Amino acid sequence: MTSPFPHLRSDFEFGVTTSALGIEGGADREGRTPSVWDAVAAAPGRIVDGTTGADAVDHHTRYGPDIDLLARLGAQSYRFSVSWSRVQPGGVGPPNPAGLAFYDRLLDRLLEAGVDPWVTLYHWDLPVELMMQGGWLDRDTADRLGDLAVVVADRLGDRVRRWTTMADPVLHMGYGHAVGVDPPGLTLLGEAIVVTHHLLLGHARVRAVLAGGGHQVGIANHHTLVGSASDTPADRTAAALYDSYHNRQFTDPILIGRYPRLLQNLLDRQDGLVQDGDLAAISAPLDFYGVDYFHPTTVAAAPENNSIPFAIIPTPDRPVTDFDAPVEPAALTAVLVELTRRYPRLPPLFVTENGAAYDDRPGEPDTARIEYLRAHLAAVDDAVAAGADVRGYFHRGLTDAWEGTEGYTRQFGLVAIDPITGERTPRASYEAFRASIAGHRGPPPG
Template sequence: MENPAFPPDFLWGVSTSAFQIEGATSEGGRGPSIWDTFTATDGKIARGEHANVAADHYHRYPEDIALMAELGVGAYRMSFAWPRIQPDGKGSPNAEGLDFYDRLLDNVCEAGIAPVATLYHWDTPQALEDTGGWLARDTAKRFGEYAAIVGERFADRVKMWIPLNEPMVMSIYGYAIGEYAPGQFLLLDAIPTAQYQHLAHGLAVQALRAAGATSVGTANNHSPIWAAADSNTDEDTDEDAAAADWLDALINRTYAEPVLLGSYPEQIVEHLPAGFADDLPTIAQPLDFYGVNYYEPQGVAAPGEGNPLPFELQAVEGYPMTTNDSPIVPHGLRELLVSFHDRYREHLPPIHITENGCSFADEVGADGAVHDPERIDFLEGHLAAVRQAMDAGVDVRGYFVWSLLDNFEWSKGYAPRFGLVHVDYETQKRTPKDSFAWYQELLRHE
């Protein structure tokens, strides 16, 4: 491993999410989530796939924890399934669900691995969606109650807490363009879902701290925004720059600034629900860390005629691509971290890279191994970018690879493989890839 050394207390981990790996969607008293509904709807998921079994982590978690122990990570970022703990999103908790996570966390701790727990990774109980979902302020209140239940039960074992994973994705993909559950197409009318998710975050931070949690943060997906250059001058036009500023406000600043600054970008304010400012003190709870999930930069240009949005997305070209159609741009992570630090340095707690990873068409070869040199190159390049950002003054304390296992990749089903461990979905056999061994070797020397 040629990456410069990281500090001895740097936290190394892997990440997963409940819906993508657990399976057992109708076992243990679990209620239906919006993703169960979405996957059962014709045409929503590639090849008609679903997550009823997924990687069968619900039954195979001891094997998966043993793999993490073999890997040598210091932390495991997982998520609780809200409908497994509260099948209808409210009321008394489901004892079987709590017991499952008791066993899971006990096993993680016994393996010498620190649990990092996400309360919500997009699996809203369907009963709450039926009464408005994230378009309803009441959902935030229900989430605060859920956080109190989980905090009271598990605060003694969880090292770090993340209330919501990537609220931007729920707002944009779930409510604005309908590619993800719950599948609504509201465009800018989806922006109130950001406010209510932020309120849920603030209420959860309060509930977790009241339950004894000592380290509470967040995990937001962020992307550098690259304006398209004018083909005649190689310079951005004023219109392109304005589009880039709007998109940056929509997908980056709308999710960072309410929690860090207690305010919204000016472009967003007119789209927020009445009375939003009253909730900003609750939203802007002090954080112990800030989680950054990074996958790619986003290109943008001025909108064409007839576009209802103030920007037009553009492909970022000239880079190798993953099988999830993401350009591989390690220096984009350095750019993001440095610009984020420069913009928010007075308000920014220590950063953890809570997700970073890539998908390729990994297969078990004739030798019984999975050779994934592209993933090794990806991880090596992105870790070098993190180290460069740290050298530039950014306070980064940890890095979590997405993901431990191949898993259900939302609307794209099982084709994209993000794992350090290959999963044969027919037999559920786990095969550590070459990248697993590479990461293992890195951790032995860091």
């Protein structure tokens, strides 16, 4: 059999990625307490379609059929997050047995289906009680995340081999704490470097808990290929600053043990933020590094007296998704190759999240999503051919989901969800991904 992706390893992993916030539902079941997202979603006007995500897509009760879909797809791996408020209500204190029992059932069913679970410890759903105590502005929150890791590892660690400390911390810092689009809605701008450092400490605490014992530990962060709007010095300077902000603010401390030079002025304003031993802990070796990629970004100089020193503008001459995200598969290749070039200590790479939202109509083939998927798989193959050590690809997501501030208005899933009945219907892209997996690895058993 000839693979459509000739440069990928024979044991290259294909999987899907989800988050507890987006799919679980059951917000008031089994002792779960509110997260910052529950609090914000309850406020009028914060979610574009007025939904709260309390039910999400009811994976909490429909996980069995969802896992059957994973198995039929041929996915080797399933990356999901635990709900902090379900496992440890309030974010401190003893674990919640009923909440942990849900993840027991989920793991056992995954393993029965032959699907390898990847657990993400933190995907933005901070318990409200911890936010009231300062949230990620408080250094102690990093220790509380370490406590969560102990609870989860003690209960689930016998069945979970690979762990992601957190997902997309640069977006959580930026959208939630710098510009205030997401919860907790803070507009700290450059002062959000405090949140960056405390998130990195949280990553370090989780890594220290999970390392060893046969576990593999990594992080998944959002990356983009940054382009300058023009060759003018002002635009090029703005693009370089944005690259440091978005692509290097977390990755440099993790992989080389220091912050980017262009962000040093932000650190200099925060006396005592970086303490002795912090960067050594943050840069402890990882078993893999996860890249979440969706689109490139074009940057121009900001207007004079703007509070943000760069401006993101539409990327020219590129097709876009139904929600105006530019589509450029070659940018994924470039991101993977650039990470390989920039960081000598880079562990094996996984594309831990990639996908596109389209406004699909029921019964119509989602041709654009299929083209996006195939082109980005080919881009990963190109990156491997160019020397990047990429070991796997995870699509976002298995099903449609509740997408935070966008509610249910954006569909990323390989499987459509009926908004009334919750019925799962595989899209044409599900079959296309299934065929791609089978074309590389052979058809799934059964």
